[in-house]
Amino acid sequence: MEATSGADELVSGELVSVAHALSLPAESYGNDPDIEMAWAMRAMQHAEVYYKLISSVDPQFLKLTKVDDQIYSEFRENFEKLRIDVLDPEELKSESAKEKWRPFCLKFNGIVEDFNYGTLLRLNCSQGYTEENTIFAPRIQFFAIEIARNREGYNKAVYATVQDKEEKGANNGGDKGADSGGEEKGANQEREKEKTNKGGEKEK
Template identity: 70%
Template sequence: MAAPTEGMAGLNSLGAAEAMSVAEALSLPAEAYGNDPNLEMVWAMKAYQHAEVYFNLISSVDPRHLKLTRTDDVIYAAFRSDFPELRIDVLDPEELKSPAAKEKWRPFCMKFEHEVEDFNYGTLLRLDCSKEYTEENTIFSTRIQFYAIEIARNREGYNDVIFHQTAEPGK
């Protein structure tokens, strides 16, 4: 995974009290904030850390055995019911971000409003599942979109390539 940006590295220097203040601030509803660049950086850092942890997980544990949420089975069934033909090995950003795609994704996401904690938080999602998180291979999605696509990638074997690349001697 690429090194964190300079701003993200700066967050690592926060003391315990400052980190607690940041955590408390993140628990407030989005309406409480304007377009605060400092807050955006904190959200970006949180998304980056989530991506790093997830990539390390699929690199070290067979993805077919991972359980990402307590509702993986429900998420997977709903995802494949609503998006049976969506290509998940290499995502087309238009399938997530175009106005037509947003109209399809919105009802899917709302199904999980009370089922998945922070279902609509911003999360980083790899476009090509055979590659690492990089600026060119990453898109911003909601957490439930991330879960739906990554649960499907794990169950359907698309993330196996990452696990096998890191499991091979000399890698």
């Protein structure tokens, strides 16, 4: 019991340390590999949850934050012509792009929780979170683009693809069940015929 208690305290202490480190600004920890790994794991978990969400629910009806309307309005006011179905990384990461995004992001400091946390963002919204299709972005940038993708119908492609696969899988399963039932019924009929024939032979 004492050993278990000690281990629990150690794990608890590590979690508190990681949580504290993650709450610090990036410059506080430099290139610490443990912290970078913790950030990456958190971002990946967030990405997996979000992708499951847009795969199982029509994205047009999703609400990602309490201020979706404000985020979308501000986003399209500032980035009216930005193409969001397939993102150009230069529109997010170049120096000129950063200058334009910075004031937009800072508007949501204190409004959106953890607005500047690192988050994974898909470049092509019709595809999943692959290495080639993913970039790192501040959380508010993720929200702005994904809210727009949901409202403008671009994320519908993911939802439709997943739903089609599930329907086909269900139909195939039903066909197999029907075939199995038919085979079993046929086998029973054959057995009944054999019994009838044997009974007739005995009477003779």
